Amino acid sequence: xxxxxxxxxxxxxxxxxxxxxxxDEISFxxxxxxxLALVGESGSGKTTVGTALLAHARRGARIxxxxxxxxxxELLGQPVAVSRKRRGSVVAYVPQDPAAxxxxxxxxxxxxxxxxxVHESGTPAQRDERVxxxxxxxxxxxxxxFLRRYPHQLSGGQAQRVVIAMAFALRPKVLVxxxxxxxxDVTNQAHVLETVRDLCQRHKVxxxxxxxxxxxxxxxxxxxxxLYAGQIVEIxxxxxxxxxxxxxxxxxxxxxxxxxxxxxxxxxxxxHAPSPGHRPSGCRFHDRCEYQQSECAEVEPPVIEVxxxxxxxxxxxxxxxxxxxxxxxxxxxxxxxxxTVLEVAGLSASYGxxxxxxxxxxxxxxxxxxALVGESGSGKSTLSRCIGGLHDEWTGSILFEGQxxxxxxxxxxxxxxxxxxxxFQNPYLALxxxxxxxxxxxxxxxxxxxxxxxxxxxxxxxLLDQVSLPRSAKGLLPVRLSxxxxxxxxxxxxxxxxxxxxxxxxxxxxxxxxxxxxxxxxLDDLRQTRGLSMLFVTHNLALVRSIATRTVVLExxxxxxxxxxxxxxxxxxxxxxxxxxxxxxxxxxx
Amino acid sequence: MxxxxxxxxxxxxxxxxxxxxxxxxxxxxxxxLLGPLLAPHGPNDIVGRPYAKPGGKAAFGTDYxxxxxxxxxxxxxxSVLVTAVLATVLGMVVGVVAGLVAGYAKGWLDExxxxxxxVVLAFPQIVLALVLLTVAGPxxxxxxxIVGLSHAPRVARLTRGMxxxxxxxxxxxxxxxxxxxxxxxxxxxxLPNMSGPLLAELGLRLTYxxxxxxxxxFLGFVxxxxxxxxxxxxxxxxxxxLVQPWAILAPVIAIAVLTVGTNLVADGxxxxxxxADQNEEASA
Numbered sequence: 101x102x103x104x105x106x107x108x109x110x111x112x113x114x115x116x117x118x119x120x121x122x123x124d125e126i127s128f129x130x131x132x133x134x135x136l137a138l139v140g141e142s143g144s145g146k147t148t149v150g151t152a153l154l155a156h157a158r159r160g161a162r163i164x165x166x167x168x169x170x171x172x173x174e175l176l177g178q179p180v181a182v183s184r185k186r187r188g189s190v191v192a193y194v195p196q197d198p199a200a201x202x203x204x205x206x207x208x209x210x211x212x213x214x215x216x217x218v219h220e221s222g223t224p225a226q227r228d229e230r231v232x233x234x235x236x237x238x239x240x241x242x243x244x245x246f247l248r249r250y251p252h253q254l255s256g257g258q259a260q261r262v263v264i265a266m267a268f269a270l271r272p273k274v275l276v277x278x279x280x281x282x283x284x285d286v287t288n289q290a291h292v293l294e295t296v297r298d299l300c301q302r303h304k305v306x307x308x309x310x311x312x313x314x315x316x317x318x319x320x321x322x323x324x325x326x327l328y329a330g331q332i333v334e335i336x337x338x339x340x341x342x343x344x345x346x347x348x349x350x351x352x353x354x355x356x357x358x359x360x361x362x363x364x365x366x367x368x369x370x371x372h373a374p375s376p377g378h379r380p381s382g383c384r385f386h387d388r389c390e391y392q393q394s395e396c397a398e399v400e401p402p403v404i405e406v407x408x409x410x411x412x413x414x415x416x417x418x419x420x421x422x423x424x425x426x427x428x429x430x431x432x433x434x435x436x437x438x439x440t441v442l443e444v445a446g447l448s449a450s451y452g453x454x455x456x457x458x459x460x461x462x463x464x465x466x467x468x469x470x471a472l473v474g475e476s477g478s479g480k481s482t483l484s485r486c487i488g489g490l491h492d493e494w495t496g497s498i499l500f501e502g503q504x505x506x507x508x509x510x511x512x513x514x515x516x517x518x519x520x521x522x523x524f525q526n527p528y529l530a531l532x533x534x535x536x537x538x539x540x541x542x543x544x545x546x547x548x549x550x551x552x553x554x555x556x557x558x559x560x561x562x563l564l565d566q567v568s569l570p571r572s573a574k575g576l577l578p579v580r581l582s583x584x585x586x587x588x589x590x591x592x593x594x595x596x597x598x599x600x601x602x603x604x605x606x607x608x609x610x611x612x613x614x615x616x617x618x619x620x621x622x623l624d625d626l627r628q629t630r631g632l633s634m635l636f637v638t639h640n641l642a643l644v645r646s647i648a649t650r651t652v653v654l655e656x657x658x659x660x661x662x663x664x665x666x667x668x669x670x671x672x673x674x675x676x677x678x679x680x681x682x683x684x685x686x687x688x689x690x
Numbered sequence: 691m692x693x694x695x696x697x698x699x700x701x702x703x704x705x706x707x708x709x710x711x712x713x714x715x716x717x718x719x720x721x722x723l724l725g726p727l728l729a730p731h732g733p734n735d736i737v738g739r740p741y742a743k744p745g746g747k748a749a750f751g752t753d754y755x756x757x758x759x760x761x762x763x764x765x766x767x768x769s770v771l772v773t774a775v776l777a778t779v780l781g782m783v784v785g786v787v788a789g790l791v792a793g794y795a796k797g798w799l800d801e802x803x804x805x806x807x808x809v810v811l812a813f814p815q816i817v818l819a820l821v822l823l824t825v826a827g828p829x830x831x832x833x834x835x836i837v838g839l840s841h842a843p844r845v846a847r848l849t850r851g852m853x854x855x856x857x858x859x860x861x862x863x864x865x866x867x868x869x870x871x872x873x874x875x876x877x878x879x880x881l882p883n884m885s886g887p888l889l890a891e892l893g894l895r896l897t898y899x900x901x902x903x904x905x906x907x908f909l910g911f912v913x914x915x916x917x918x919x920x921x922x923x924x925x926x927x928x929x930x931x932l933v934q935p936w937a938i939l940a941p942v943i944a945i946a947v948l949t950v951g952t953n954l955v956a957d958g959x960x961x962x963x964x965x966a967d968q969n970e971e972a973s974a
Contacts, residue, residue, distance in 0.1 A: 514869060534882040
């Protein structure tokens, strides 16, 4: 058996001044040519582990224990000068946001070459040669024109491949990739993943791929380590873990992932992940776990081996034996396609002189959910903003219950403004940070004259119940809430208007999968119980399968496909839809 | 929305400098407000020969007419403090409203308001004040208006800057989509989000107001030339700096302590606001 390129043992990172630990008892090995996925949700410590492999801890944190052995030499506890030499040459890092990791005022060629210059590899002529070579490896042009470009002249996918080229420039033994495809469209993502897989295999590089996206893991990784609250709760081969996870958290996480091939009912995980310093005793997952026993709260579970998997669960055997069945959505309640609540006809929208949308026709049936799918730049957000009254440079017509809807919210009647509600993408920006949750939800109730005084207060509490937030949240400022909770407040604010149509603009893209699952479940429930109609804007085709009755695909401001969700996803007609589907990563569950 | 202002202030109390500033400002404020009641003599009583050294009936000596420096010090703070505070409040209100309207309305209204502020900014504050006072004659209300309005453009710029950034946030768009009245968006949604920086600006503007009001007094633009005024006291007695320094030092120290105090408070609030923003960003 070959020796590991990278072996980590007992790694512990703490906040300064003997503060709480961010990650603890992290041990794993990665072999040459192997890709280990480090999976976790926000706050799990996955990025901390990733950067620790480069002997780096972010400001305010310190690596206090453990060893990181890369290619036979210890990396931790070395003088800064030594670890700097190793960074980039022996172990390289690909950060999340390529736009932020390239210097905007330096040319691409110079930046790649800089890596070689700093590490003084070869002669200058060899360095130039190597720059071209490595660009070719990541399938980018290596001509003078490209080398002389500035980062803003690259697309998102190209920028990320330049960063990957920089990481591979010195043929490192170990590569740490921190969610390198998060900001990318599926097509670009597919290309980047392909490149990474190919290069790792070809050059026998061991890769640690930090991500929250299990579908990407399914596509790329050989082995998976699941991180929860700063500990690895389960580690094993991808096939083993996806087929029969032995830790309840992994199970719950897998149940939360939408699939492009089947209409899963997504289940979120109750409660939220504890932050450093607030982690429970015993098993860190016990308070959210459905397999919990009394001893789980007291005994810190040791790492045990369950037929090939390493698991940190006292009941791993039992959990593993559970059938791995994800409930499927009942065929979407047939909604009367002739009963149209919202109709868009011949809509063309522009920003200044540039026309973004061309001749769009869409109809949203009452109680239905229409998904609007496309990559960035397809115009899907512009369309939803036109309907929501946030963008008023358009021609054509929008009819709500047969009645024409003017452009721009201010020109609309209160009745129309109340009936069409918009939920924003980023819950961190969508709530006024200076208003309490109660004030935020009460405002539309008062504004539209739906209730007054004590009745309005009662309504606020009802709405909090409806979106499953504790009533005590009423007095809190948004800062005190997690992303999912904030999105629930935003949904409650929309519901407070008693709307007919809810426009959801990428409402889950800023959230973790388990949180996304619970928000989707909430929206679906609201649609069915309150008879809401929804326009669900997303780039995630898998999500569409779980929520939408009808799917509309947009490419460059035109509709290329429109039909019932199942038909569109199973037998796509447009080439663009086929490409999108082919590039959507899937988890091959057993 | 009241909450955000008091919260911004409360957070600033974690900084020792805020406390120090509050103490210094408080001491001078007490002197200025209660002074007239405690003064041993009337401000225009002649208690001895001019420029008498401290001692006897006059604890800080006498001034150029033989009036009691201590009594005039206690009398003369009130007008400086009240004028400065009123001018600051006026300048803040006008500036904040102008900045909010300009930043939120955009378009021609923004142009008009901001070009107007450019015109006012082109004049040095003190020159502008002197020109107008010379034309209209020194009157207390006019000093308040002039000092206040000379602050407004700077406050308007700050407010406009914050407004344009905040107005792109999604919570403002959400209010727009619901048809929230524009006035409410400006004062109910946007304004509370500026509480920290605006409070800091208030402290800073108060500091400048005090300096400006004292300077105007020093240059002799006071409604009643016989009345006690810290700024004018410095001017009246400046010839005898070496003979009877207390006649000058007393009002100078009073003004210095007051401005250092208000500046420290402003500094504390600014630091707290900057930190709060960082925390919010971190959680986002």
